[in-house]
Amino acid sequence: MTEAGPTPPAVETRGLERIYRIKPRPVTALAGVDVRVEPGEFFGLLGPNGAGKTTLIKILTTLLLPTSGSARVFGFDVVSETKQIRRIMNMVAGGEQSGYGILTTREQLWMFSQFYGLGTREGWRRVDELVELVGLTEQREQRVSTLSTGQRQKLNVARGLLNDPWILFLDEPTLGLDVGAARAVRELMTAWRAAVPGRTILLTTHYMAEADELCERIAIVDRGRILAIGTPAELKRRVQRESIFRLEVDRLAAGARALAPLPGVVSAVPASEADTGREAAGRGTVAITLVLRDDAALGGVVGALGELGARIVALRKSEPTLEDVFVELVGRGFEDEAEGDGARPPMPGAEPAAPGPSHTTHPHEPGEPSDEPLAT
Amino acid sequence: MNALVHRQTAGPREAARWNRGRILANNLRSVAGRAYPRIAGLAREPSWVFFEILLPFLTTSSFVFVYRALAAPPEYVGFVVLGGAMSAFWINVIWMMAAQLYWERDQGNLELYFAAPMDLMSVLFGMAIGGLVMSSTRGAVVLVIATLLYGVTFSVAQWALLLAVFVLTLAALYGLGMVLASLFLMWGREAWHLTQLLQEPVYFVSGLNFPVGRLGFLGAMAIATLPLAVGLDAMRQLAFAGSAVTLGTPTPEVEALILVAMTIVFLVAARFALRTLERLARREGRLVTRWR
Numbered sequence: 001m002t003e004a005g006p007t008p009p010a011v012e013t014r015g016l017e018r019i020y021r022i023k024p025r026p027v028t029a030l031a032g033v034d035v036r037v038e039p040g041e042f043f044g045l046l047g048p049n050g051a052g053k054t055t056l057i058k059i060l061t062t063l064l065l066p067t068s069g070s071a072r073v074f075g076f077d078v079v080s081e082t083k084q085i086r087r088i089m090n091m092v093a094g095g096e097q098s099g100y101g102i103l104t105t106r107e108q109l110w111m112f113s114q115f116y117g118l119g120t121r122e123g124w125r126r127v128d129e130l131v132e133l134v135g136l137t138e139q140r141e142q143r144v145s146t147l148s149t150g151q152r153q154k155l156n157v158a159r160g161l162l163n164d165p166w167i168l169f170l171d172e173p174t175l176g177l178d179v180g181a182a183r184a185v186r187e188l189m190t191a192w193r194a195a196v197p198g199r200t201i202l203l204t205t206h207y208m209a210e211a212d213e214l215c216e217r218i219a220i221v222d223r224g225r226i227l228a229i230g231t232p233a234e235l236k237r238r239v240q241r242e243s244i245f246r247l248e249v250d251r252l253a254a255g256a257r258a259l260a261p262l263p264g265v266v267s268a269v270p271a272s273e274a275d276t277g278r279e280a281a282g283r284g285t286v287a288i289t290l291v292l293r294d295d296a297a298l299g300g301v302v303g304a305l306g307e308l309g310a311r312i313v314a315l316r317k318s319e320p321t322l323e324d325v326f327v328e329l330v331g332r333g334f335e336d337e338a339e340g341d342g343a344r345p346p347m348p349g350a351e352p353a354a355p356g357p358s359h360t361t362h363p364h365e366p367g368e369p370s371d372e373p374l375a376t
Numbered sequence: 377m378n379a380l381v382h383r384q385t386a387g388p389r390e391a392a393r394w395n396r397g398r399i400l401a402n403n404l405r406s407v408a409g410r411a412y413p414r415i416a417g418l419a420r421e422p423s424w425v426f427f428e429i430l431l432p433f434l435t436t437s438s439f440v441f442v443y444r445a446l447a448a449p450p451e452y453v454g455f456v457v458l459g460g461a462m463s464a465f466w467i468n469v470i471w472m473m474a475a476q477l478y479w480e481r482d483q484g485n486l487e488l489y490f491a492a493p494m495d496l497m498s499v500l501f502g503m504a505i506g507g508l509v510m511s512s513t514r515g516a517v518v519l520v521i522a523t524l525l526y527g528v529t530f531s532v533a534q535w536a537l538l539l540a541v542f543v544l545t546l547a548a549l550y551g552l553g554m555v556l557a558s559l560f561l562m563w564g565r566e567a568w569h570l571t572q573l574l575q576e577p578v579y580f581v582s583g584l585n586f587p588v589g590r591l592g593f594l595g596a597m598a599i600a601t602l603p604l605a606v607g608l609d610a611m612r613q614l615a616f617a618g619s620a621v622t623l624g625t626p627t628p629e630v631e632a633l634i635l636v637a638m639t640i641v642f643l644v645a646a647r648f649a650l651r652t653l654e655r656l657a658r659r660e661g662r663l664v665t666r667w668r
């Protein structure tokens with residue numbers, strides 16, 4: 001094969017599907033994903049638990065086969081050209097436990113450097129550079145088993161950079177890190193990518209703010225499908241036409257969903273922890289993210305609150321966040337999965353009203369018990 | 377170059393193109409890389425090594441005393457000592473090599489190993505070499521101490537063949553261990569328990585503590601299938617040349633050929649098992665993932 005022409009996309013998937021054949025029912029983790037990531041992009045996959053993010057990363061890192069559809073990494077096919085992909089990528093997952101506790105930080109990194117194709121002495125030099133870069137100099141001779149969670153994650157990041165990958169897959173890399181450590185990891189990732197044109201990062205996260213800060217483009221994923229792709233600004237513009245309010249009331253027995261049926265209300269969900277939810281909880285109040293068709297609908301909501309016996313503690317109009325985009329797209333908040341949502345219900349466990357196959361069930365799987373008649 | 381950019385490559389397509397030399401070097405270094413923690417661990421946990429040596433030594437000693445009490449031919453003591461030394465490798469294969477991939481998965485390493493550019497066979501080789509270094513120390517200590525303590529006299533006529541048989545025995549043994557490693561991961565704990573259950577019977581038919589020729593047909597079967605049995609028998613014939621009690625089994629030359637065949641078969645099978653494992657893991661989405 002000749003290498004003429006421009007570099008192929010860093011990631012390109014077409015109709016990518018992945019079904020896990022497990023008991024009691026097969027799970028559709030990816031239900032037809034089409035995504036294209038350009039070389040050099042910092043690309044984010046944003047979605048709630050179980051959306052299929054890790055599954056997509058596993059397919060791209062050659063650890064999992066697609067059930068149907070295709071996926072390529074820099075033009076290499078994930079099914080048949082695994083070796084090529086493995087030479088130019090690396091991956092780091094949040095909470096990753098790897099290596100051997102008996103080794104020191106340096107030794108463990110050196111071991112991995114040998115797996116990634118570095119020379120014997122070159123490996124030690126590279127390890128020393130990276131140990132310093134990620135800030136583990138003090139722990140360099142410490143046993144891996146004694147590292148703290150944050151130090152451990154720095155070690156994992158250093159491992160991910162050992163082979164100068166062209167594409168780095170980061171699966172919730174800041175999971176469980178404190179604010180300072182998470183920021184350090186984010187800054188490092190940004191600097192690392194910028195150091196060489198063409199270096200690509202594909203990041204998954206639950207943290208909206210993280211995706212917003214780091215990613216040039218974001219795909220919002222839910223139930224194995226991509227709901228929207230765009231720059232953070234583009235995505236937010238989608239909800240700009242609606243008015244978003246942060247509402248805080250002293251109490252509301254029926255919860256946020258009591259407001260959803262009111263005229264002019266697009267959605268009403270509890271504010272996320274990251275937003276104002278945590279402070280509200282501290283004050284013993286209820287924080288709600290309210291999306292209205294237009295500002296005029298606010299009067300009705302205020303009136304209804306009075307009837308419900310709730311007093312408004314604070315009310316402010318806000319710029320849309322990625323979370324609002326998510327709520328708009330999915331019809332439920334990011335963190336109230338189990339609760340469902342008054343506005344547009346897919347109730348958990350039930351077949352969704354929305355078109356397309358279900359996320360968790362696949363009722364007509366041959367050989368699998370199904371309580372639905374096969375004729376439908 | 378700095379810490380952010382170590383090896384600048386022209387582009388991803390070029391970086392993915394490795395020539396044969398690079399692939400070979402990567403795999404050889406991976407062997408060393410994986411052997412490293414084993415050997416480092418050996419030096420770091422010396423108390424553990426102590427038990428590893430003491431226990432097999434006691435087993436060997438008890439057989440020595442039994443044979444002496446029964447006034448068995450003096451070669452028997454030598455046989456037992458040799459068997460005791462070689463059992464170090466067998467224990468290592470069954471207890472460590474066979475459970476290795478299983479254990480690596482629980483450590484969270486297996487996915488990373490699959491996603492790295494080297495061949496997983498190299499990682500298995502690395503584990504084998506690490507295990508070999510460990511067991512060799514153990515085997516050597518048992519051999520030396522028991523030989524001095526119980527006054528074993530060796531009479532070796534063909535040193536080169538003895539050495540070759542020793543090396544071939546290890547190759548076949550660890551080849552078998554590499555096959556078992558994949559099988560255990562695919563079949564889970566049940567397979568492991570089964571091997572534990574089979575440990576004593578295997579010791580018995582391998583003739584760890586007596587010449588396998590005494591077992592007749594069962595011994596012949598063992599020689600045809602178990603690397604420990606055939607290797608040990610050949611080494612006994614070579615280390616106690618001219619002793620009458622080793623009669624009834626093939627010559628050491630033939631047994632060396634059996635070992636060569638076993639090594640080839642096991643290595644091919646190990647490679648095949650690994651391929652199957654990888655295919656299954658990618659299809660099923662489990663096996664190599666921690667906690668699943």
Ligand SMILES: Nc1ncnc2c1ncn2[C@@H]1O[C@H](COP(=O)(O)OP(=O)(O)OP(=O)(O)O)[C@@H](O)[C@H]1O
Pocket residue numbers: 020022027028029047048049050051052053054055056206360660661662668
């Ligand atoms: N190995 C597996 N076997 C069976 N089902 C699986 C497996 N891995 C994932 N799933 C299922 O596939 C779906 C998608 O899971 P996945 O791990 O890709 O989600 P995710 O977006 O990474 O979620 P999270 O944010 O919680 O990490 C889930 O319903 C999950 O239960």
Ligand SMILES: [Mg+2]
Pocket residue numbers: 053054055171
């Ligand atoms: Mg995940």
